[in-house]
Amino acid sequence: MGKNKEKGKVIVVTSGKGGVGKTTTVANISSALARMGHKIVVMDLDIGLKKLDLILGLENRIIYDIVQVIEGECTLKQAMVKDKRFPHLYMLPAAQTRNKDDIKPEQVKVICEQLRPEFDYIIIDCPAGIEQGFRNAIAAADSAIVVTNPEVSAVRDADRIIGMLESAEFKDIKLVVNRLQASMVKSGDMLSIDDLLEHLCIDLLGIVPEDRKVLISTNKGEPIVLNGNSAAGTAFNNIARRMNGEELDFPTFEDDSFWSKLRNLGRNLFPNK
Amino acid sequence: MLDFLKRIFNDNSSRKQANDRLRVVLTHDRTGASTQLMETLKEEILQVISRHVEIEGKPDVRIIREGRRSALDINIPLKGR
Numbered sequence A: 001m002g003k004n005k006e007k008g009k010v011i012v013v014t015s016g017k018g019g020v021g022k023t024t025t026v027a028n029i030s031s032a033l034a035r036m037g038h039k040i041v042v043m044d045l046d047i048g049l050k051k052l053d054l055i056l057g058l059e060n061r062i063i064y065d066i067v068q069v070i071e072g073e074c075t076l077k078q079a080m081v082k083d084k085r086f087p088h089l090y091m092l093p094a095a096q097t098r099n100k101d102d103i104k105p106e107q108v109k110v111i112c113e114q115l116r117p118e119f120d121y122i123i124i125d126c127p128a129g130i131e132q133g134f135r136n137a138i139a140a141a142d143s144a145i146v147v148t149n150p151e152v153s154a155v156r157d158a159d160r161i162i163g164m165l166e167s168a169e170f171k172d173i174k175l176v177v178n179r180l181q182a183s184m185v186k187s188g189d190m191l192s193i194d195d196l197l198e199h200l201c202i203d204l205l206g207i208v209p210e211d212r213k214v215l216i217s218t219n220k221g222e223p224i225v226l227n228g229n230s231a232a233g234t235a236f237n238n239i240a241r242r243m244n245g246e247e248l249d250f251p252t253f254e255d256d257s258f259w260s261k262l263r264n265l266g267r268n269l270f271p272n273k
Numbered sequence B: 001m002l003d004f005l006k007r008i009f010n011d012n013s014s015r016k017q018a019n020d021r022l023r024v025v026l027t028h029d030r031t032g033a034s035t036q037l038m039e040t041l042k043e044e045i046l047q048v049i050s051r052h053v054e055i056e057g058k059p060d061v062r063i064i065r066e067g068r069r070s071a072l073d074i075n076i077p078l079k080g081r
Helices: A022-035 A052-056 A066-070 A105-115 A132-138 A152-167 A182-186 A193-200 A212-220 A231-243 A258-269 B002-009 B014-031 B035-052
Strands: A009-014 A040-044 A089-092 A121-125 A143-148 A173-180 A203-209 B060-066 B069-075
Touching: A009 A022, A009 A132, A022 A040, A022 A052, A022 A089, A022 A121, A022 A143, A022 A173, A022 A231, A040 A052, A040 A105, A052 A089, A066 A105, A105 A132, A132 A152, A143 A152, A143 A193, A152 A173, A152 A193, A152 B014, A173 A193, A193 A203, A193 B014, A203 A231, A212 A231, B014 B060, B014 B069, B035 B060
Parallel strands: A009 A121, A009 A143, A040 A089, A040 A121, A143 A173, A173 A203
Antiparallel strands: B060 B069
């Protein structure tokens, strides 16, 4: 670890609500960044309810977990699982038979400090909720990615999480909208990207469309970014490229049909209707 | 015909309802202000104001959002002489 080497960035992926696609997002942006040649470690902090190993297809390779590292039963290196598909991707597994209170924010900080010189990105999979698990996950992070769905309860929880991140002095908080269905937005039955940005007021990092291929790749334990012709895979790849500093346009789901233009005209003419 | 135009221009979509509900709920979540609290606030503010000047018309006390910040918006019409 030379003095000139830039230290790795610690990024927490969080959402408040469960089931919006945090772990899928972590698995895919990590795989995509690793494929680009970055050295990545993913840290599963969902102690007691681990999923990342399954999503990544690494469940059979685990020997030790993060709680054992903290309790001194093994070294950090021994616990890290190497992904055979991506030579630069490592996973630090969660413990399944323990719970969130078994680790403390300070201990996560110590582990991250040990990892920073060795990796470009340390990506933390945060558990759902706003309790101890959340506090552990944000303790060492430099920036945050908030994942949400275009659905009222997910947006409400995302707003709460953003508020808590701001209270914890986070300056870099970005939004990933998962499971968007453009056709439903067009027909007026789903919140649009603009709606979500209006409510949450943070920068957009990515839009992932609803895609049946995600479940299929989860079944197999293969990240969807490996599937070049899937819409969700492309979206996750684009997120990784944006994290890497590339400026990519967001797909527009603008409704340009005759009827919507007429409706917009009507709204402008009679604003209070 | 009028009915037809109304149907096109009147946005009653579930998306609009979701947005309207979120606006209310997020404002309350962020400030911790319940509907009950807003009523109490309005009542007491009006009491203080009316002790000094005469109020006319419909006063309005509500929370408005600017980005992620919230502000108390008080609009109290006063009686002219």
